[in-house]
Amino acid sequence: MHTLTIESGPVSVERLDDLNDRPAATVYRLTGRRIEGTVVIEPEFREPIRAFRTNGIPTAKDFEALPSGLHVYYGKRDHDQRQDPSGTLYVNGVELAGGVVLGMEMDTNFSVRRTDISRYYNEPAPRGTRDKTCRLINALVWRHRGSGLAHEKAVMYARQERQKRHDSFNADARAVEKAIRELKGRLADLKMRRHLNTEDAFEEFLVAQG
Numbered sequence: 001m002h003t004l005t006i007e008s009g010p011v012s013v014e015r016l017d018d019l020n021d022r023p024a025a026t027v028y029r030l031t032g033r034r035i036e037g038t039v040v041i042e043p044e045f046r047e048p049i050r051a052f053r054t055n056g057i058p059t060a061k062d063f064e065a066l067p068s069g070l071h072v073y074y075g076k077r078d079h080d081q082r083q084d085p086s087g088t089l090y091v092n093g094v095e096l097a098g099g100v101v102l103g104m105e106m107d108t109n110f111s112v113r114r115t116d117i118s119r120y121y122n123e124p125a126p127r128g129t130r131d132k133t134c135r136l137i138n139a140l141v142w143r144h145r146g147s148g149l150a151h152e153k154a155v156m157y158a159r160q161e162r163q164k165r166h167d168s169f170n171a172d173a174r175a176v177e178k179a180i181r182e183l184k185g186r187l188a189d190l191k192m193r194r195h196l197n198t199e200d201a202f203e204e205f206l207v208a209q210g
Contacts, residue, residue, distance in 0.1 A: 004139045008132060009033040013140065024157035025085060026149055028140060035136065037089035037096075039074045041144055043067035043154040044101050067154040070144070072137055073099035076115050091136065092129045097122040106138055 004011040011032030018025045018040075025042040045067055075096030077086040089096045097115040100107070112130040113122040125133065144150050195201055 002143070004030075004032075004136070004143060006032075006132070006135045006139055008035075011035055011136065011139075013143065020085070022085065023160060024153045026144065026153060028144075030089065030136070030140070032136075034092050035090070035132075037074075037087060039072060039087045039089055039137070039140060040085040040099075041070055041072050041141070041150070042085065043150065043157060044069040044071040067150075067158070069101050069103040070141060070150060071099060071101050072141060074133065074137060075099060075113070089133075091133045092126070094125050094129045096125065096129075096133065100137065102138075102141055106141065108134055108138055110134060110137075 001012060001014045004013055009032060011030055014029040014031075016027040016029055016038065018027050022042065025040050028039045028041070030037060030039060073085045074087040074089040075098050076088070077084045077098070084099075087096070087099065094114045097113045100110045102110075112125045112133045114125040114129070115122055124130070196205070
């Protein structure tokens with residue numbers, strides 16, 4: 001456990017185990033003056049692959065495992081982002097929604113939204129809550145990066161993704177090699193049948209039968 005210092009006072013930070021077992025994610029519990037809840041941080045990958053689809057548009061799976069920033073989830077996930085992690089952060093008594101992606105150049109004035117009763121349409125948080133949240137998240141991200149944990153998590157994820165792609169390439173190669181062997185066998189069979197169907201071979205066959 002360690003402590004962050006922001007304008008409103010000290011904030012206790014405790015690193016938790018990720019119950020959903022996301023290998024690249026780090027979960028923090030924050031406790032301070034009118035601050036309570038959890039934040040999830042994981043590397044953000046937006047590096048395009050070198051070769052694109054024929055139409056030039058990469059899909060969600062067409063990204064290399066190269067981290068370009070950090071995705072910070074400090075509030076409830078959006079209703080249409082069911083795969084994203086979710087935080088449970090309350091700042092000044094306001095329940096926050098969503099999160100922010102921070103690159104190497106920190107953003108000190110990003111949008112902060114709060115949940116409404118329906119949890120369907122989120123709205124901007126009050127200015128005081130927004131400013132306090134921005135200071136809090138920036139301090140936490142600096143601590144996260146300074147600990148080396150961001151790099152550690154990104155490297156772990158990148159190696160896992162590399163191994164999965166390596167295994168996938170090998171499986172595809174084996175499938176192609178098997179198909180080639182089957183096609184070669186089929187080709188040899190067709191060549192033999194073509195030879196047996198020539199006039200000379202057919203006449204020889206008739207003579208042999210007589």
